Amino acid sequence: MTAPVTAPPSRRRPPRARTVFAAAHVVADPLADTTPQGPAALDWDATLAFRHHLWSHGLGVAEAMDTAQRGMGLDWPAAAELIRRSAAEARTVGGLLACGVGTDQLPSTGASLAEIRRAYEEQLGLVEDAGGRPVLMASPQLAAAATGPADYQELYGHLLRQATEPVVLHWLGPMFAPALEGYWGSTDLDAAMDTFQQIIADNPGKVDGVKVSLLDAEREVALRRRLPDTVRCYTGDDFHYPELIAGDDHGFSHALLGIFDPLAPLAAEAVRLLDDADPEGTVRFRAALDPTVALSRHLFQAPTRYYKTGVVLLAWLAGHQSHFSMVGGLQSARSLPHLRRAYELADGLGLFPDPELAAARMGTLLAVYGVADT
Template identity: 75%
Template sequence: MSGGRVSAQDTASPGDEGPAAQPPLPRVLLAAAHVVADPFRTVGDPDAPAAVDWDATLAFRRHLWALGLGVADAMDTAQRGMGLDWAAARELVRRSAAEAKAVGGHIACGVGTDQLAAPARTLSEVVTAYEEQLAVVEDCGAQPVLMASRALAALAAGPDDYAEVYGEMLRQCSGPVVLHWLGPMFDPALTGYWGSTELDAATEAFLAVIAAHPGKVDGVKVSLLDAHREIALRRRLPDGVRCYTGDDLHYPELIDGDDQGFSHALLGAFDPLAPAAAEALRLLGAGDRKGFRALLDSTVELSRHLFRAPTRHYKTGVVLLAWLAGHQSHFTMVGGLHSARSLPHLARAYQLADGLGLFPDPGLARSRMASLLSLHGVNQ
């Protein structure tokens, strides 16, 4: 790293096979990874079955492991509920978990209820859907991340219903899991999660679930984009329960922490920012806190741009940057979501990423961006 840029030696190539031999990172750092569509089979209908390019998808996960990061798979960055159906998500979990085992990579996978074809009528139906997905993840040897459920949000009458469903799931989990609180800016269908639109009341319900099941929660992944609220929640977690920041706008200060603690990370932003994030954490591990903050702070403008409202479409910029960086051969997404952002938005993402030195081959990135602009009638 030099001058706030990631150098070539900081960037793993797409062909790297596993975690590099590096000192342990001082935080648990998970990059929520995107999926690569199969451009010869994918269609624009978001209700059609997802078509995934498995070779390119798994190669990108090897890239993340080679940098020394962990992978959070089958999460919202992988377009769960936005193009990736349960059949494809299940296959993704199985393939990624096997790949993680082969290369010694850390992997956690999302457990949800998105296989329900119709709105759930009872809490038991929600539990059954969770159980099916939990079995897949645990059987593969991945760490489960209990994702927020649209079905539960639509059905629950209040905090007691959340306590019932999560209590049943935590009793069944064979090991500690991560609980994921995804805010409505990422998915409007999750408005009022934990039984209230008042975040103070929702926080109390959330903490009550954790307290009622000691030893069953490894950590909480908080995606509310509110740093002050995350810090307040972090300070109230029981001993041994980690906070994994999901705040793609304020992650440097949250990971850095204060004299009362810090957050680990499970971030979609660390998909495109993986080389910079890994290098920043190594600086922190070496005691260079100033260098850590300088490098990670330099990435915030790009992350905030990618996660600009409507926040749920941040995946489009993530996939664009993966294409420009040479991790895939095309700019196509399952569900046709490569069209979800404007051309000026994508052009600015390219400029910011190039300024950070995130592209292993800047000439390739420049050529590919020029071809995208030309396709839309922009002549340079």
């Protein structure tokens, strides 16, 4: 086991008016002799140091989720070890930690509903034992095996009844994972929302919140207004997050966002502006966060599931890791023009603590491809 990473000496308080998680990426071991289909190899020191970076700014960490390449290079044994190590680190600093619970120890196709339930139970037990807040992630295996809404209601109901603490339900759209098309038993999103809502209603006190990643602000607001007062809505909408977090006269969204990985310092400061429920604070919040949407939309452009490549690029350029390599070789998943534009947008936002380092590293990457200018 890697020794606990020393927390940064300066720590900011978490926002009070919103609960905010940044879905954190993982740092690959660039010297591991691996293949894209082989077991994941992580640089544990750099991976855990980045979690301390997020905690130091007052953000919670959403661990072992889509941003960490679950289902796209990060296998279940590595995810399980990541959850255990991050939970141990969180305890050293009192950091907020939510952890993904899925079924990715199973083959991608052919699993039965009973096998899917046992896989969820195994991961739920591990997260609870580690001390993390469970996030029940959408399961591609369940999407393939379920015959209709009743299968989702029965399986999720079973899991919620045995959970020792309230969990977060995660609705991830097919733009992030095509295998999740028709989740909750229907390709009709209104019907799917009804099933989703029914699962929450059937299990009072068991759902802390819902994370919605559909990139559809109107649908998220409609869902948010139908939730019980005790259930939070965590936006996962990386296209419309400023307006959803700011909210309206009927409520607001909390946040669990992949884009808050590269935006951590800026995003944390912005969200704290909402703490005093002052209209001027909301104006300042929007003024701080609205300019970041162009970068987020760029990173999350179709095919959306490859947004992780831009996230890791920015972590490298910002000095959080020593290399630009990824689990499964996904550093090659975006084009060079896409990566160069990500650098330009991030630099324009002042996201790099050392702009000269960022420029030099971007220049090195471009030079590999025979491009001489940044």
